Amino acid sequence: MWLRKEPFGSNKNTKNDRIKAYRVLLLAIVIFDLWLIIIPAIKDIHIHNNGEYEVDKGTVYREIIRKGAFGIHRSIIVTVDGKEYRYQVIYADKNIKKGDEVQVTYLPHTTWSVVEKVE
Structure with a gap:
């Protein structure tokens, strides 16, 4: 109208x-x-x-979440220095659970990241 x-x-x-x-x-x-x-x-x-990727080390606050059509988009919430950050996961090690120490290598504008478990 x-x-x-x-x-x-x-x-x-x-x-x-x-x-x-x-x-x-x-x-x-x-x-x-x-x-x-x-x-x-x-x-x-x-x-x-x-x-020149950004690197954060922190504790997993919320495990990898699959969302979007067919679960294509994955994200993770990590606590770094007392603050929570959400990253878009491109690749992640298997069996990352809440409370695990991880290293997140990411691009700052898109937050596309590679999440690796720290032993």
Whole structure:
């Protein structure tokens, strides 16, 4: 209705209105993805190429959580110096449980990380 030029109740150009609404929705999704995923990944390219990863050592507060479609996205919450941080897990050692000491090597903008158990 907010995209229509005709008064409410008019059946003219309903197909065109639907197409316009889909385009606006698609644009919103692209902007949202750009803001959340693509821009942080671009910022991390330089850090990845130079091998200047951030490294934190801490205690697992919450084990690896699978979320998203088909459990593709994994995250972990680690307590570092009394503060809780959430990292997006790309690779992790097996059998990481709550209370384990871990080393997290990550990219600072996307928080994509490799989690290794510290013995």
